[in-house]
């Protein structure tokens with residue numbers, strides 16, 4: 001069963017004029033499909049889900065239940081992983097700013113810390129000397145040029161003296177083991193992907209006698225999109241299989257002659273690629289006006305709910321008409337759908353064409369990545385998230401809408 005106006009109205013009556021619709025089934029399907037695409041070529045592939053992209057605990061649990069890992073970049077996210085019962089050896093702690101006590105706890109519990117800079121290594125050296133009986137597992141974030149026109153600020157420049165020094169330093173300490181190498185670049189274009197496994201595998205040849213336990217090539221993969229979104233890009237959007245072809249094939253060829261137990265885990269760290277199309281946002285149409293010939297609607301949602309990175313793309317959108325208001329239904333051409341904030345540029349969609357009336361719900365698709373996690377508490381607290389199951393037409397509350405207290409608890413009055 002596909003959602004209709006009546007169902008949206010029912011959800012809205014409980015949870016407010018705007019709310020997110022999660023599709024956790026879709027997320028799980030994406031997870032399995034992406035994993036299969038890679039495993040069909042290189043069977044020792046694992047998904048470490050990027051928590052920061054959308055850390056809804058239910059999603060993190062789905063990953064854990066399917067044998068996936070947690071890719072965290074803060075102690076806050078590390079705590080989510082612990083809270084939902086992820087085993088420490090399945091937690092990869094990345095990012096440029098790490099909490100020393102979280103680093104210590106994770107390392108002592110057998111998790112992996114991917115070192116981003118020298119200052120982290122100093123922290124880890126102290127932990128190592130404090131606990132000489134524990135073997136600590138670290139990886140190194142590698143930085144090289146992937147021809148995307150960006151000079152990344154993360155990790156160690158693999159062509160520098162620094163890199164060699166860091167490897168030597170780690171090898172000199174008995175109870176720190178360099179168990180893997182890691183890289184991540186934000187660019188999603190397929191052309192920028194060829195070099196990632198290539199450079200990583202070169203580093204393995206150069207610096208490791210035996211292959212390490214893991215090689216992580218990071219995230220930065222496109223997810224699935226509706227045609228209306230795809231056509232706003234001036235290049236083809238790669239599929240899961242396209243990425244697997246480029247990445248997993250190089251791993252397969254490189255480790256072909258090695259017995260399976262020695263082949264390293266290939267880790268990918270998708271966020272957007274799994275969750276982008278697994279969430280929608282429903283916003284009620286509050287009013288429609290005409291300003292000097294320009295039609296504009298005000299919605300009970302904002303661009304900051306669906307696209308806080310303001311990437312200028314129009315999301316796929318569907319209107320669900322208010323059945324009680326059918327006589328007011330009008331055809332609009334090139335109407336802009338504005339948000340509830342007082343920012344002039346707050347438009348969820350520019351140039352919409354279709355029928356609309358006040359009280360309708362506009363449902364925006366492909367809003368799963370960098371939305372709930374990045375929405376500022378500007379003008380309104382954040383909205384509810386409900387998991388909507390299309391097969392059973394049932395809903396499950398995932399996050400309650402925020403209240404005044406949620407936003408102001410930390411302020412002194």
Ligand SMILES: *Cc1c(COP(=O)(O)O)cnc(C)c1O
Nearest residue numbers: 050053184219220221269271272
């Ligand atoms: C953000 C991030 C990811 C996921 O990126 P997407 O944009 O969701 O593809 C993966 N790994 C690291 C280290 C990250 O910082």
